[in-house]
Every structure is written in C-alpha cells, then in structure tokens.
Amino acid sequence: MTQTPYPQSAALSNEQQLVQNALARVRALFRGNGVKQENIQIASHRISRHTMNAGTYLELKPAVAEKNMPGKLVSGQQVQSREDAMRQIEGTMVAAASNATVKAQITSVLLQRPDQGFGLSKQVIPLDFLKKDFSWQEGCSTCHGTAQAPCQRCQGKRTEPCTKCSGRGLMICPTCRATGLLQGQKCSRCFGQRYVPCDLCQRSGMMRCRVCNATGTMKCPTCAGQGWKTYVLSLSPQAVTYFEYDAKAVPKPAADVFETQAPTLIQAGKIKVLGRIADDKENVLGANYEVEFPFGEVVFALGKKEVKASIFGFKGDIVGFPYVLDKMIGPAVEELEEAANDVGNVAGKIKKATRYRVIAQGFLSASRTSTKKTIAHLMKLYDIGLSLGMAEKIALLADSTTSRITRKPRYYGLVLGLAAVAAMDAAYYLLPARSKIASYLPSVKFDFVLDILPMLLGGFITLMAIQFTASGAIRKALGHLMPKGQKSGIVPKAGSVAWWGHAGAVLIPLGMMEAAASYSTAPYWYELARNFVLQTIGG
Ligand SMILES: [Zn+2]
Ligand SMILES: [Zn+2]
Ligand SMILES: [Zn+2]
Ligand SMILES: [Zn+2]
Incomplete structure (x- = not known):
C-alpha cells in the first residue's frame, strides 16, 4: 500500500x-x-x-x-x-x-x-x-450389516407373557367370579378353587410375540433395516x-x-x-x-x-466538538442541585434553570418517562456538545426536584381524596344507599360486587386527587414550558403516596360496613364473616 x-x-x-x-x-x-x-x-x-x-x-x-x-x-x-x-x-x-x-x-x-x-x-x-457435501458409507455397527436386530419385546425368544393372565397361566373362574361358590354349593367349574387354566395360553403363561410375529427378529433400528449408514x-x-x-x-x-x-x-x-x-x-x-x-x-x-x-x-x-453546553448550563445545574437538597425556593430555581432548552427538555421527558429514557432522549437531541455525564445529571435532578416540589401537594391530595372517599362510603353504607341497590339484585351471591366497586372507585378518586394537587405544583414550576392550551399535558407521578390512597380506599369501606353492622344494614357476606370471626374468637 x-x-x-x-x-x-x-x-x-x-x-x-x-x-x-x-x-x-x-x-x-x-x-x-x-x-x-x-x-x-x-x-x-x-x-x-x-x-x-x-x-x-x-x-x-x-x-x-x-x-x-x-x-x-x-x-x-x-x-x-x-x-x-x-x-x-x-x-x-x-x-x-x-x-x-x-x-x-x-x-x-x-x-x-x-x-x-x-x-x-x-x-x-x-x-x-x-x-x-462429502459422503461415505459404513456397514451398520449395531447389526454388523445384517440389517436385523433381536426383537426388542421378546429379546429373540419369539414369545411374550400371555396378556390375559399376565403369564400366571391361571385366570379368574368366570362361572363363580372367583367366589368358589355357586348357589351355596362348590362351583362345578373350578371345584371351589376360584381359578381355572387360562383359555388364551392353555396354562402355558406365554403366547406368540406379537411385535416380531414370533420370528424373534426385527429391522435394525439404527440403520432402518438397510444394513448401511451414510455419513455426510x-x-x-x-x-x-x-x-x-x-x-x-x-x-x-x-x-x-x-x-x-x-x-x-x-x-x-x-x-x-x-x-x-x-x-x-x-x-x-x-x-x-x-x-x-x-x-x-x-x-x-x-x-x-x-x-x-x-x-x-x-x-x-x-x-471533536467540545462539551460547550456542559459549561454553558453549569451554573443552572448547580442551582438545581441546591433545589434537590431543598435549599431556597425550589419551584423558583426550577423555573430559572429550565430557561435553558436542554434542561427544560430533560424535565418534560422526566415527567413522562424513566430516567434512563430521558438520558437517551437528551443524548439523541444533543449528539455533540453535551456529555453523557451531564445528561445523566439533568435527568436525575429533574426527577428529584419534581418529586420534591410535589411531595407536600401529593399528601394534601391524599388527605383530600380519602375525605371524599369517606363521605361517599358513609352515604353508601349508612344512609343506606347500598341496601336499596342490593334489593334490586336477583341473587345475594353477587352482592359482593356492590362492595368491590366502591373500593376500586375510591382508589381511583384518591389517585385523581393526588395528581390534581401535584399537577398544580408542577404547573407553577414548569407551566412556562408547556405550549398554551396544553397546560394539562403533564400527568405527575403519584409515587408511593398512591399506595396509601389504595389502602385507604379498601379500609374505609370495611370500617363503614362495621359501623353499618350495628344498624343491621351491613352486607350479607360481611355479617356472615363477622359472625364467623366473633364465634371463633369467643370459642
Ligand atoms: Zn443396523
Ligand atoms: Zn418378539
Ligand atoms: Zn369357579
Ligand atoms: Zn394365559
């Protein structure tokens, strides 16, 4: 060259x-x-x-x-x-x-x-x-070229155990059905012995091998009866x-x-x-x-x-374009780090930092997807000028500061949601709206549906309340990033608070049922379960 x-x-x-x-x-x-x-x-x-x-x-x-x-x-x-x-x-x-x-x-x-x-x-x-392809042939080593192998069933003996008597040579006497008696007398066929010689094998216990037709041999399975094998x-x-x-x-x-x-x-x-x-x-x-x-x-x-x-x-x-963006947004990222540690006005710092488009893109992505996807998204948008380390930093800070500003509002939302669920369940079980609906149902067997639905609905209501209050906080900090008319675009992550909401949505109806039990308006299945528990405890 x-x-x-x-x-x-x-x-x-x-x-x-x-x-x-x-x-x-x-x-x-x-x-x-x-x-x-x-x-x-x-x-x-x-x-x-x-x-x-x-x-x-x-x-x-x-x-x-x-x-x-x-x-x-x-x-x-x-x-x-x-x-x-x-x-x-x-x-x-x-x-x-x-x-x-x-x-x-x-x-x-x-x-x-x-x-x-x-x-x-x-x-x-x-x-x-x-x-x-290259091929050659060898005589079958299993049958030594004879193409035949001993019968697998009879091992070449040509006979197999009788299928009717399993090789014993005797069968149950069909006249007395092995009782030995016939109308109170000794059976005339087996003379009270209960067994008679097998009529299929004439007492020999063996019969012709059906697999090899009593020849004692079969086709060699290795060479399919060819005597040869071809190798390729x-x-x-x-x-x-x-x-x-x-x-x-x-x-x-x-x-x-x-x-x-x-x-x-x-x-x-x-x-x-x-x-x-x-x-x-x-x-x-x-x-x-x-x-x-x-x-x-x-x-x-x-x-x-x-x-x-x-x-x-x-x-x-x-x-070879240097990481100029890293330097450009450095001070803004430092402010975000403070915000993540709850120093100063968190929402204000987010608002300031997201004036940089790259940080804003990180926040919008982080509010919708995982940190990993946000990093990949940023690296795709900025294949030059932004280091991977900085993209990771932005994604992590977006996640932690967003959950920081929505933490309190999410708990407010939880309390608000649970209060609404309690009011709904009280009206349902104590007024009692439920008993009236239940009377229209054809069978008491499907009654439990009336108690599962409020639990699911309650979980949904608390989740909505949490997201409602959290999105208020997000709008305050990130609202300027969203195009007009699309302000409800971000659905905030509810986080672990949502589990408290679901737990409350299950426990509150149970509490209401217990209260209803003293008025005898509790669901039928609940009364049954309650009585069972009380009896077990009471002995
Ligand atoms: Zn063979
Ligand atoms: Zn055989
Ligand atoms: Zn008999
Ligand atoms: Zn037999």
Missing part, C-alpha cells in the same frame, strides 16, 4: 456548503441554550480534500457440519472414510484460495455488498457458492474479514471516525470510493480501496468565545 503524504490538500468544490451546514447544526444546538443565534458565526475554516488507502482482507475458514442417515446413499462427492473427507475438505479450501477464478468470485461477493466491503472488521461472510460432512466455506487503513495518512480526528464508523461511511455518503481493486497478490484475498473525503478544521465564534472542531465527510459531520 502506498503511503499518502500528510497533510494533503486539494481544492474542494462544496466547502462553503459544508461550513454552512455545520453552522446550522451548531446554531440549532444552542437555540434556547444561552447563546443568541446571531452571535454564532464561523470564525474561520480550512477544509480540504483528503484521500486514504484501505483494504479489506479475507481469511477463508471452513465450517463443517456432520450428519448421518440410514441406508446406502451418496450426497455430493463420494469419499472413502471420515479421514478421506477431511483431506478432501482441506484440499478444497486450499484449491479455492489459489484458484484465480474462485478468488475473483469470492472478492466479488465482498464488493457487491451495499457497503462494498469497506471497513468490515471480523465479520463472517458465507460463501454459499463453495458449499459442498457438509462444508460451508466462510470468509472472515480484516480491515486495514492507512491511519498515518490522515489527521487523528479523521482516523478516529474510521476507527469507529468505517463500515457505515460509504452507504451514508460520507466518503466516496475513488477506486477499488480486487487484491490478487499471492496468498492474499480481498480488495483495496482509495477513498476521498473532505476534512478540516472549523472555528465557531460563540459570542466572544471561540470553539474549535473538525468537519468530516461529505455530509459535514462535526467531530
């Missing part, structure tokens, strides 16, 4: 367009994130056309699968034995690696892929056109890829892109193939490529600061 001198420079026709695309990307990154759009400019850029040599090389490997089947068959090439088959497989692989036509076929499998084989590292490419070794040659590129010929940030994304670059249109050629040197299989791509330095002016990065490829990817 020839070494391309570095730095290499050549005119680039679309440099302006690449730079403008990059500027648009960076402006989008900072929209709402602390730098005014008009203050983001390109300070300087120096992008040139680079070329690089690379190669994808193949190592042929045999994958061999063995199978066998009964009978004397031929599949693929006939060989003498397993050793012979292994020799043939080895020979086939060696021949494939040295035959010019086969080598050209293998290389074209590589080059015809959508990625043209560029950048493939340690991938296994099946070479189906080289698949081949199926060879599926594979090519394992190795990718090499001339890293020293290109600047380090560009080499890093090849290191991490090489197989996707051609299909994504980020690099172009100038030329490719099948490598036909002795003992080498594969393809050589010469690729070209734009690369260079770009300096962005962010207000008074300057940020250096690189542009790679025909799509204008920005690489």
Whole structure:
C-alpha cells in the first residue's frame, strides 16, 4: 500500500456548503441554550480534500457440519472414510484460495455488498457458492450389516407373557367370579378353587410375540433395516474479514471516525470510493480501496468565545466538538442541585434553570418517562456538545426536584381524596344507599360486587386527587414550558403516596360496613364473616 503524504490538500468544490451546514447544526444546538443565534458565526475554516488507502482482507475458514442417515446413499462427492473427507475438505479450501477464478468470485461477493466491503472488521461472510457435501458409507455397527436386530419385546425368544393372565397361566373362574361358590354349593367349574387354566395360553403363561410375529427378529433400528449408514460432512466455506487503513495518512480526528464508523461511511455518503481493486497478490484475498473525503478544521465564534472542531465527510459531520453546553448550563445545574437538597425556593430555581432548552427538555421527558429514557432522549437531541455525564445529571435532578416540589401537594391530595372517599362510603353504607341497590339484585351471591366497586372507585378518586394537587405544583414550576392550551399535558407521578390512597380506599369501606353492622344494614357476606370471626374468637 502506498503511503499518502500528510497533510494533503486539494481544492474542494462544496466547502462553503459544508461550513454552512455545520453552522446550522451548531446554531440549532444552542437555540434556547444561552447563546443568541446571531452571535454564532464561523470564525474561520480550512477544509480540504483528503484521500486514504484501505483494504479489506479475507481469511477463508471452513465450517463443517456432520450428519448421518440410514441406508446406502451418496450426497455430493463420494469419499472413502471420515479421514478421506477431511483431506478432501482441506484440499478444497486450499484449491479455492489459489484458484484465480474462485478468488475473483469470492472478492466479488465482498464488493457487491451495499457497503462494498469497506471497513468490515471480523465479520463472517458465507460463501454459499463453495458449499459442498462429502459422503461415505459404513456397514451398520449395531447389526454388523445384517440389517436385523433381536426383537426388542421378546429379546429373540419369539414369545411374550400371555396378556390375559399376565403369564400366571391361571385366570379368574368366570362361572363363580372367583367366589368358589355357586348357589351355596362348590362351583362345578373350578371345584371351589376360584381359578381355572387360562383359555388364551392353555396354562402355558406365554403366547406368540406379537411385535416380531414370533420370528424373534426385527429391522435394525439404527440403520432402518438397510444394513448401511451414510455419513455426510457438509462444508460451508466462510470468509472472515480484516480491515486495514492507512491511519498515518490522515489527521487523528479523521482516523478516529474510521476507527469507529468505517463500515457505515460509504452507504451514508460520507466518503466516496475513488477506486477499488480486487487484491490478487499471492496468498492474499480481498480488495483495496482509495477513498476521498473532505476534512478540516472549523472555528465557531460563540459570542466572544471561540470553539474549535473538525468537519468530516461529505455530509459535514462535526467531530471533536467540545462539551460547550456542559459549561454553558453549569451554573443552572448547580442551582438545581441546591433545589434537590431543598435549599431556597425550589419551584423558583426550577423555573430559572429550565430557561435553558436542554434542561427544560430533560424535565418534560422526566415527567413522562424513566430516567434512563430521558438520558437517551437528551443524548439523541444533543449528539455533540453535551456529555453523557451531564445528561445523566439533568435527568436525575429533574426527577428529584419534581418529586420534591410535589411531595407536600401529593399528601394534601391524599388527605383530600380519602375525605371524599369517606363521605361517599358513609352515604353508601349508612344512609343506606347500598341496601336499596342490593334489593334490586336477583341473587345475594353477587352482592359482593356492590362492595368491590366502591373500593376500586375510591382508589381511583384518591389517585385523581393526588395528581390534581401535584399537577398544580408542577404547573407553577414548569407551566412556562408547556405550549398554551396544553397546560394539562403533564400527568405527575403519584409515587408511593398512591399506595396509601389504595389502602385507604379498601379500609374505609370495611370500617363503614362495621359501623353499618350495628344498624343491621351491613352486607350479607360481611355479617356472615363477622359472625364467623366473633364465634371463633369467643370459642
Ligand atoms: Zn443396523
Ligand atoms: Zn418378539
Ligand atoms: Zn369357579
Ligand atoms: Zn394365559
């Protein structure tokens, strides 16, 4: 491979367009994130056309699968034995690696892929056109080629125990049904012995083996009565890829892109193939490529600061962009950390911090989904400029500060909800509305439905009350983030408080039923259970 001198420079026709695309990307990154759009400019850029040599090389490997089947068959090439088959497989692989036509076929499998084989590292490419079977036959070792085996049921004895008397030779006397008596007298058939000789085997206890029809032999199960077995070794040659590129010929940030994304670059249109050629040197299989791509330095002016990065490829990817957003939102994140520790005006601090779009996006996502999904969401929105550590921090702080500001309101909501449930249940059991409804039911058996429904309804009411009061607190802190007319968009997480609500919704009706029991208006099933418990306790 020839070494391309570095730095290499050549005119680039679309440099302006690449730079403008990059500027648009960076402006989008900072929209709402602390730098005014008009203050983001390109300070300087120096992008040139680079070329690089690379190669994808193949190592042929045999994958061999063995199978066998009964009978004397031929599949693929006939060989003498397993050793012979292994020799043939080895020979086939060696021949494939040295035959010019086969080598050209293998290389074209590589080059015809959508990625043209560029950048493939340690991938296994099946070479189906080289698949081949090798088969040989051996006399069956189970039956020694006789195709027959002793009958499995009678072990060759040709007889099996009588099925009627289980081999005893005697059967129950059918006349006296084994009582020995007939109308008070000794049975005339068995003379009081209760058993008579078996009429199927004439007392011998044995009968003709039904499995082998009394021949004592059957078809050998190993070879299906063929006397032979056929063994097949199926060879599926594979090519394992190795990718090499001339890293020293290109600047380090560009080499890093090849290191991490090489197989996707051609299909994504980020690099172009100038030329490719099948490598036909002795003992080498594969393809050589010469690729070209734009690369260079770009300096962005962010207000008074300057940020250096690189542009790679025909799509204008920005690489090596520093974590500028981390620094930009640092003070706001510190305030959030205070808020999470309940220092100062929590809602006010959230409101202030969420003026940064990236933090606001974290809060909106965290209010709807898990921390993990919020982190992934942020990393997708900000694939440059924001570190993973900062995305994690934002997601965790959004969660903890939101639950901090809704903690008290959620307990208010719980109390409010339980009070409403108590009033509803009191009217239901003590007025008593329930007894009137129950009188319309066809059967007392389905009565319990009338007591389960208020429990479910009660749990729902407390949950709604908790979410209602909590959403008030969230609106106060995050309302400015929501588009107008969509203020009810956030459904706050109720947290563990919801379990208290559900517990209350079950316990309050039970209390009301107990109170109703003293007026004898409690549900029938409750009276039954109550009496049972009282009797058990009372002894
Ligand atoms: Zn056999
Ligand atoms: Zn038998
Ligand atoms: Zn009898
Ligand atoms: Zn018998």
